[in-house]
Amino acid sequence: MLSVKDLKVVFRTRRGPVEAVRGIDLHVEAGETLGIVGESGSGKSVTSYALLRILDAGGSIRAGDIVYGGIDLRHAPERQMADIRGREISMIFQNPRSALNPIRKVGHQIEDVLRRHNRATRGTARAKAIEAMEAVKIRDAAKRYDAYPFELSGGMCQRIVIALALACDPRLLIADEPTTGLDITTQKAVMDLVSQLIRERGMSAIVITHDLGLAAQYCDRIAVMKDGEVVETGRSVDVFTAPRHAYTRRLVDATPRDGASIRSLLPAEVRTPELTHTPSPEPLLRVQDLVKTFEGKSGPVHAVKGVSFTVHDGETVGLVGESGCGKSTTSSMVVRLLDPTSGHIMFAGEDLAKTPAKAFARDPRRASIQMVFQDATDSLNPRHSAERSIEEPLRRLAKLSSRARIDRVRELADLVGLPRHLLDRFPHQLSGGQKARVGIARAIAVNPRFLILDEPTAALDVSIQAVVLNLLADLRAKLGMSYLFVSHDLHVVRLLCDRVVVMRDGEVVEAGTAEEVMEHPSHPYTAELIAAAPRPPVRHQAA
Amino acid sequence: MSDATAPAPARQSTLGHIGYVLRDNPVTLVAFLMFALLIVLAFFGPMLAPYDPLASNASRALEPPSWDHWFGTDNLGRDILSRVIVATRLDLTISVAAVALSFIAGSVLGAVAGYWGGWVDAGLSRCLDTIMAFPLFVLAMGIVAAMGNTVENIVYATAIINLPFYARLVRAEVNIRRNAGFALAAKLSGNSDARVLALHIFPNALPPMMVQVSLNLGWAILNAAGLSFIGLGVRPPTAEWGIMVAEGANFIVSGEWWVALFPGMALVLAVFTFNLLGDGLRDMVDPRRRT
Amino acid sequence: AGNDVLVAVTGYTVNSLDIHRTGTNRPSYQIAVNCYDRLVSFGIKETEEGLSYDYETINPDIAESWTVSEDGKVYTFKIRQDAVFSDGRPVTSKDVKWSFDRAVTVGGFPTSQMAAGGFKRPDQFEAPDDYTFVITLDEASKLALPDLAVPIPMIMNSELAKEHATADDPWALEYTHKNTIGSGPFTVARWDQGQQLVYQRNDKWTSGPLPEIQRLIMREVPSPATRRALIERGDVQISFDIPNKDAAELDANPDVDVFSNPIENAIYVVGLNYAFEPFQDSNVRKAVAFAIPYEEIFQTAAYGRGKPLWGGKAGVTSTEWPQPSPYYTDLDVAKDFLAQSGYKDGFEVPLSIDIDQTSWMEPTALLVAENLGKLGIKVTINKIPGANWRTASLVEKRLPMHLETFGGWLNYPDYYFYWCYLDGHLFNSSNYKSEVIEELVPVTLPLPVDDPAWAPNVKKMIETAFEDIPRIPLFQPAVNVATHGAEGYVYWFHRQLEGKTLKKS
């Protein structure tokens, strides 16, 4: 149905041409779902844009053939392409909210497409649009018709995007990371919906994702991409259980899954024995009845409603929960960036909540509690080089001489595995993993006893995530730090944490050892979370 | 992408970066060349001017451009070329001083309001609104009329009417960054609020401010010229482009176009240069533009 | 525009239709002359510059005849019986009395101008019957009769005015501010403040031959360049009060006629303020007077329009006024004088000018500053906004060195001296005080010109003024008017455009 041969895409950039896609071959049979996996920047999106010829300015198809149902898409006139887009081949994108025109009613946006492809007239458009919305299981579709994107939840927006894509009954659907940015439970609902619709309508589909687990669960075949090339194609189960290419193997290894250990995420070549850490029974941090109420525009927002938990010396505690449940707010209070409305933060026997957050910067205990932020890019000053960023706490908190600082920064760089020559780069010149390391180096620069990690790997590729998780585990063992690890990914939490605290709506619903909570969740919400996580097939440990 | 495969672009030197910005955009290059010319004229103008810009010569009044007087002479027989050249320094001084003043004051006020918010912010915003509620040129006129038309007062008036633009811009830029990760990280590193604001957040507001600065430099010159046009500008016989145009304007209809045209062209050229400079300046101070 | 409509442009704006009102500006005086009659008016004469008013001749206007008592104190006027106001009501001596009472009572400029002629109180005016009007002066003065021909003592329709008077406003100033209630050759048909004033001929006018034009439109165009373009292209027929430079150049255009009349009894001067210490030194004043580049100023500031007032013969031989001073440009002489003074090494002084008069003041100031610089006197030029100018220069008299101008409506030298050289008087911006002049002016002012004491007194005054030189005369300015397709322009001392003589050509 669709076959792509030797596709090459080149971008003109400041530093000369960039070959984003370097000769790939793909084909999709009728009724088949093809998964394309690969890490960030491997050329997945560019490939999909090339198929529809909607590359950004500066990008062009350099070579290759794209044939869809006998039509040469590479050379088809623009007019014909415009007819094909949306009617024959359509596409859904990641981040549903920004994929919709923010100032146009969602119903009208669907109508625009319907009328563009003569699927509706002015008179019938509304009814048809509502029909399309109902098809993606939007309840009260007639009412939602007049809603603007900002009035809908993320999952709802993604359904609209899907409705938009499917409105004209295309025969091929391309989904580019359709669930990134969505909650884990919503993610499952959306993916289930997409696969159901594909099956019902007998469409073909290409699902692009960096999540191998997701691909394996929903696709018939998988193509693995790396650096603009397809390194391996095969049936999903085969690719997963018996990867042939070394890169595929690494990817499969790095995907967190049931029964994996933290070291097993790393490629076999670099695996070292896991260092052990032994939590002591001494409590280091005891959070008691922590409450935070924000003065919102429409009344108070109870972000955290009385949370209590304990972290022992040398222990790692996971804090899990859906988006918006109050994880970040809790960690901000513990790290003393935010004043709690009430409650106590007992740290090494003293109540930190007594010192206002404003004054804590000059508090002697500042150095002992540090934090690694969720978004590494956002947490680095764009005007400061990596060295300058790592140096900052040394300068302010440790008050080292400039010679000593340079030595210490190098030492830290080595410790977190950041090549020294990268130290004078600016954040935008570093990769995600490198930025994460800079962030970690900065946080551990002053030897804190307690480190809060607020989703430190959420923005990273699986292989980098694996490296970072191992790095954290090693540091914990070497430096004897305690962690509070905030995450929404239960698999990851289980790998790293000794104990888990599950939050929902600002309250703790369950707490216990990682094993216990994962294997025998006592609260239905926990069970739901665990069920929603994609479960890739287990790899045969033959290779 | 993993560390090993990450392309490792070498860090560019600052000069190399400036060179790139200039090569990348021909318009910016032209603007910078003209800017260099203006600077040279401002510094060495009095040495370069062929005649004394203040010396009158009634017998050669209102002569059209000739080999003696490239730009002709004005109604007192003064050499227009010399006056245009010498005026560069004063005009640049007025605009640079005014912009510097409003830049500093606006930055401080805007940063404080944007960072702490609350009633400081509300109070300041209302004050700025009040200033903006005046047609700004008229406000400048009022200030100069009330305080007297000296160069300093023109600078103050121009600074006051520019102030809201900086304050608002900085306020907005600071506001979106006050809870950015790097600001929080800086606090964790032991920086007090004031330090975070001054050393971490504020410098990041610089790129958009550079555009504003360059626009305002041009605008400040126009403003001074406008004040001169209605008789509230700098004092004669000081050479200043605005006054020269304003005076020359009366001669256009009688055919002595050169009296207004050349200073006018100098004025237009300078403002033009400043206006074009903005994007280039922004690209230069923005580290993200370096690759 | 039809054949009987004339369009004139000026750079000034009219702000009231009543000259008696506080705050009425100079351009508004034209209403007083075009829409109202007086008891008497000046005649018109032919000069080399075209038509001009004639100070020597006083013609009847509303008054058909008058007699003066032996002692010169009682003036009895007979009012013409056919004179009517524009609403048709006959003009009576009651109206004259009411108008005069008003002028001497409302205060401000009208009252002080009336006082100059000796008219100070309502009890000086009587209307024994409808057509007789009697004025009794405290003392005889040659200024009395001419002062009745200036714009101020205009005759208003008192009945109509009284209808609009209120307790707060007994003189109906509010009403006349926006309406004309005179018997003059024109009425105001339309007044769009800030834009235009449209005069409509008053067909009931009887004080002279009916004007040939039906309408006179006065357009306000602030930009002189635009005014010049308009007159050159013939889109308007008259451009009133044009800059000297335009006058010089428009003269060359064969389609355009330019009239440049030196303004009588007016002088542009450099004022040296006695309150500023160096200027108390007579050698310094003379040094300055010899350093001023008169010719260049006359050429650049006036483009040769007007009359030079320097380089006169030593010794005052005539009573002509203004007359050239004995000073001329000679830097060596100036240097000698300065060397003899207590300020050999010069000094610093600000030279103040009025923003509203920059067209002549600025080039003059620049040239003066340049030459004084050569003596070592460092001059900085200080522009003062119009509103502040009067306060600073005339009321507070605090400007050390400044440019000044005064023009007396009544064309006598002693009248000029009265305003400009007497201690404390408004236009004596130099704080000048001379025993001789203090003594001479009050006795000379009432004397008739043919009195034997008059000429010697005046000569003595002029001599003293030239010797002490607190005001250095530069030149006598001209009022320039360009016409393109109009004729009959008459120069008037009040420097306003009178419509009654105008016609299209």
Add this chain to the structure above:
Amino acid sequence: MGRLRQISKRVAQAIPVVVGVVIISFVLTRALPGDPAVYFAGATADEKSIAEVRANLGLDKPLPTQFLYYVRDLATGDLGRSLSTGQPVTEDLARRLPASLELTLCALLLSCLVAIPLGVLAATRPNSWVDHLCRVLVTTGVSMPTFFTGILLIYVFYYLLGLAPSPLGRLDFIYIDPPSVTGFFLIDSILAGDWETFLGALKQLVLPAVTLALFTLAPIARMTRAAMLSALSSDFIRTARAAGLTWRTILFGYALRNAMLPVITTLGMVFSFTLGANVLVEKVFAWPGIGSYAVEALVASDYAAVQGFVLAMALLFVALNLVIDILYTLIDPRIGFAD
């Protein structure tokens, strides 16, 4: 509903601004150097008549008392009487404001008609020669002092070529002002069905409006370009392209409408800025507007006129912001809900 609340909040926010403007205008006028009493007492006034005038004007009272009187009069809608025009300030403003507004609005309209297409054109071809040319063109416009442009245009189009009518204000004297309904000659003449006057007024308007428009092209064009660029690079445009919508629909229906938000904000700023720049243009073209009124009042220390002018401007500004807010809510449904 949210929007109504938003609007009333905006009005409430304007109150301190108006209070501030009242105070500043009072202080500013009293800080002016001239003594209006002397100025208006006339050419040959003496101490006594100056004192009389001063008492008449109420200037002999202490400043706080003067301020109280001023506020009291304001409360009754009395802006006082201008000394230099001799008219009540409200009348002056009522006559001159429409003249300025007509000029400014026409200039802005003209400017938008040119600048927005230019900006869109530049945004669709970023960094091409078209883009650079647009940039240079509009920058040249904003680099020319308005009075210089105005004089140049008059010289070329009226004096040399004779194409433009004489720069004599709003209407040549051969026409009669249309009966005043809105004060806008263009509209009033249409209402009166007087096409000749309409054409006459239009002709007078062309040069000053072009002068002003040239000056305002740059901010509008640049903002349009920037907003269009960012709109065109947003995700929803890609969605629209992938759905096969035509380029026209995408460009105008999707991108431009989103780009209008910042453009409207800019328009608001340009409008208030242009009202200030009017001062110079009005002087050059003898336009009987509010700008030239303000200059004269300021130079003459005409307190009531300056105060009235400033107040009128502030109210206009507040109204303008309201209009912009309403436009905003019309275009962007998010306003009034999320902040």
